[in-house]
Amino acid sequence: MVTLAEVAQHAGVSASTVSYVLSGKRSISVNTRQRVERSIRELGYHPNAGARALASSRSNIIALMVPLRRDIYVPVMMEIAIAVATTARTHGYDVLLLTGEEGPDAVRRVAGSGLADGMILMDVELDDERLPLLRETDQPAVLIGMPADTTGLTCVDLDFKATGALCAEHLAQRGHRDIAVIGEAPAVYERHTGFAERTLDGVRTRARELGLRLLHRPCEGGYDAMAVTLARILDERPGTTGFAVQNESALEPLLALLRQRGRAVPEDVSVVAVCPEQVAVQASVRLTSVAIPAQEMGRRAVEQLVAKLDGRGGDEVVLLAPELTVRASSGPAPAQP
Numbered sequence: 001m002v003t004l005a006e007v008a009q010h011a012g013v014s015a016s017t018v019s020y021v022l023s024g025k026r027s028i029s030v031n032t033r034q035r036v037e038r039s040i041r042e043l044g045y046h047p048n049a050g051a052r053a054l055a056s057s058r059s060n061i062i063a064l065m066v067p068l069r070r071d072i073y074v075p076v077m078m079e080i081a082i083a084v085a086t087t088a089r090t091h092g093y094d095v096l097l098l099t100g101e102e103g104p105d106a107v108r109r110v111a112g113s114g115l116a117d118g119m120i121l122m123d124v125e126l127d128d129e130r131l132p133l134l135r136e137t138d139q140p141a142v143l144i145g146m147p148a149d150t151t152g153l154t155c156v157d158l159d160f161k162a163t164g165a166l167c168a169e170h171l172a173q174r175g176h177r178d179i180a181v182i183g184e185a186p187a188v189y190e191r192h193t194g195f196a197e198r199t200l201d202g203v204r205t206r207a208r209e210l211g212l213r214l215l216h217r218p219c220e221g222g223y224d225a226m227a228v229t230l231a232r233i234l235d236e237r238p239g240t241t242g243f244a245v246q247n248e249s250a251l252e253p254l255l256a257l258l259r260q261r262g263r264a265v266p267e268d269v270s271v272v273a274v275c276p277e278q279v280a281v282q283a284s285v286r287l288t289s290v291a292i293p294a295q296e297m298g299r300r301a302v303e304q305l306v307a308k309l310d311g312r313g314g315d316e317v318v319l320l321a322p323e324l325t326v327r328a329s330s331g332p333a334p335a336q337p
C-alpha cells in the first residue's frame with residue numbers, strides 16, 4: 001500500500017501539502033497541485049477511507065434500502081439499485097445495500113451510527129412505517145416511490161396514477177368497454193404499496209370517466225394462479241376484451257391461457273402491460289406497454305440526494321411522465337354479435 005508520506009517524497013513536497021491537495025481545504029499553487037496529482041497517479045495512491053471520513057465528517061456512502069420480498073419483481077428493483085450504485089459512483093459515493101425487511105429499525109441503525117451520509121428508500125408504502133422516524137432525523141433522504149403524505153419528503157417515482165389512466169384510455173380508444181386489471185399479488189395491496197395502489201386508482205378514475213366497466217383481480221403470478229384468475233374474470237364478465245396487467249410474472253401465463261381458450265391477441269382480446277421494456281419486447285406477443293423507467297428513477301434519486309448533501313436541494317416530488325408504446329398486443333375491440 002502506498003502511503004501519503006511516499007506520495008509527498010515522490011512529489012518533493014510535505015505530507016501536509018499532499019493532504020491539502022486531497023482535501024481542498026487550502027489553496028495550493030497550480031504547479032504544486034499538478035505535481036502532487038501526477039505522483040498520486042504514478043504511484044497508484046488511494047486515500048484511506050476511514051481517515052478521509054474522520055477528516056471530512058463524511059463517510060461518502062449512501063445507504064440504499066431495498067426490502068427484497070417474495071411478492072415483488074426483483075429484476076426491476078435490481079435495475080434501479082444498479083442505476084443508484086453507478087450514478088452514486090460518478091458523484092464520489094459508494095452504496096451500502098440493505099435488503100432486509102427491517103422497517104424503522106434500518107432507518108434508526110443508519111441514522112444513529114453514521115454508517116452513511118444519506119439514505120434512499122425503495123418499496124414505499126402509502127403509510128410507510130419508516131417515514132415518521134425519517135422525518136424526526138436530520139439525515140438527508142430520498143424515496144423512490146411516493147407515500148400518501150409527502151410533506152417534508154423528497155420523492156422520485158413514475159407517475160403511476162397517470163400510468164393507470166393511460167392504459168384505460170388506450171383500451172377505450174380502441175373500442176373496449178369491458179376491461180380487467182390483473183394486478184400484483186394480494187399481499188402487495190394489503191401492504192398498500194404505493195405504485196400498485198396509484199396505478200389502480202388511475203385506471204379506476206379514468207375508466208369511470210370514460211364509462212368503462214372494470215374488474216380488478218390481484219394475482220400471485222405463475223401459470224396456476226393466472227389460470228384461476230382468468231377463469232374468474234371470464235366467468236364474471238364473459239365480454240371482457242381488454243386487459244391491463246401490472247404483474248410481470250403473470251404476463252406470459254396470461255398469453256398462453258388466452259391461446260388455449262381460443263382468444264387471439266389482439267384480434268379477440270387486447271393486452272396492455274406496465275412492465276420493463278425488455279419484458280414487453282421479449283414476450284410471445286410483443287406487448288403494448290408503459291415502461292418502468294428504472295434507470296432514470298435510480299439516477300434522479302441519487303442526484304436529488306447529492307443535491308441535499310451539498311446543501312443545494314429542498315424537499316420535492318419528482319414524477320416521471322409515463323409513455324405508452326403500441327405494439328402487437330392491442331387492437332380494435334371485436335365487433336359485438
